[in-house]
Amino acid sequence: MRPGSGRLIRMAPLLLLPGLSGTPELWDEVRAALPAGIACTALENPPLDDMDAIADALLAIAPPRFALAGFSFGGYVALAIAARAGDRIERLALLSTGANADSAEAAANRGKFIELANSGGYSSIDGKLTRFLLHRDRQEDAAIAAKRARMSQAYGVERYVAHQRACMARPARDAALASIRVPTLVAVGREDRITPLAQHEEMARRIPAADLVVFERCGHLVPLEAPLPLAGALTKWMTQ
Numbered sequence: 001m002r003p004g005s006g007r008l009i010r011m012a013p014l015l016l017l018p019g020l021s022g023t024p025e026l027w028d029e030v031r032a033a034l035p036a037g038i039a040c041t042a043l044e045n046p047p048l049d050d051m052d053a054i055a056d057a058l059l060a061i062a063p064p065r066f067a068l069a070g071f072s073f074g075g076y077v078a079l080a081i082a083a084r085a086g087d088r089i090e091r092l093a094l095l096s097t098g099a100n101a102d103s104a105e106a107a108a109n110r111g112k113f114i115e116l117a118n119s120g121g122y123s124s125i126d127g128k129l130t131r132f133l134l135h136r137d138r139q140e141d142a143a144i145a146a147k148r149a150r151m152s153q154a155y156g157v158e159r160y161v162a163h164q165r166a167c168m169a170r171p172a173r174d175a176a177l178a179s180i181r182v183p184t185l186v187a188v189g190r191e192d193r194i195t196p197l198a199q200h201e202e203m204a205r206r207i208p209a210a211d212l213v214v215f216e217r218c219g220h221l222v223p224l225e226a227p228l229p230l231a232g233a234l235t236k237w238m239t240q
Contacts, residue, residue: 017074189218
């Protein structure tokens with residue numbers, strides 16, 4: 001329902017894409033806080049090592065028209081979907097992500113994590129990244145830690161390695177941002193150390209119909225750290 005209108009409006013179904021090492025469980029608290037009128041589905045990124053191939057696989061199961069929200073790795077996928085089938089997207093949300101390609105340093109770091117995962121150290125990766133992913137106030141949060149552990153186990157080594165390779169090979173999408181004409185939410189935690197605020201400000205400047213939302217006292221893992229504020233931002237974006 002459009003706020004203040006007193007009447008129902010048609011909304012496209014909302015598809016939610018998780019990030020690296022994330023499963024549909026990532027979105028549980030966000031989905032629970034969305035209004036009943038927003039039909040949403042949390043999808044799983046298929047274990048493919050090419051961003052465009054992942055986009056094609058998801059487009060094959062998506063409805064003809066949809067709203068799309070991608071978090072982190074899911075944001076890279078969302079931009080690939082927008083580049084391939086932008087006419088099917090009614091609204092776009094880019095959360096804790098970027099339109100850039102990997103730098104040489106970032107690609108090298110991914111290579112190290114791939115080697116660690118393939119050599120039996122996959123279960124240690126999540127813990128090594130905690131201080132980079134979470135705001136300092138949530139680094140000892142037991143519920144968040146348990147959910148991350150469950151998702152990482154379900155995600156598995158094969159999917160993790162494939163998605164790291166997809167990240168390493170992904171092209172920059174900066175030039176495509178100006179062609180996005182649908183209502184777009186660009187959102188990030190203020191203390192995000194993985195995909196910083198500055199690059200979200202730049203994305204919001206380049207997308208004609210973008211609104212920037214910044215979550216305070218929040219790191220990279222917005223769906224886990226700030227599910228209720230995120231649900232509020234998504235609700236406004238879907239209904240305005």
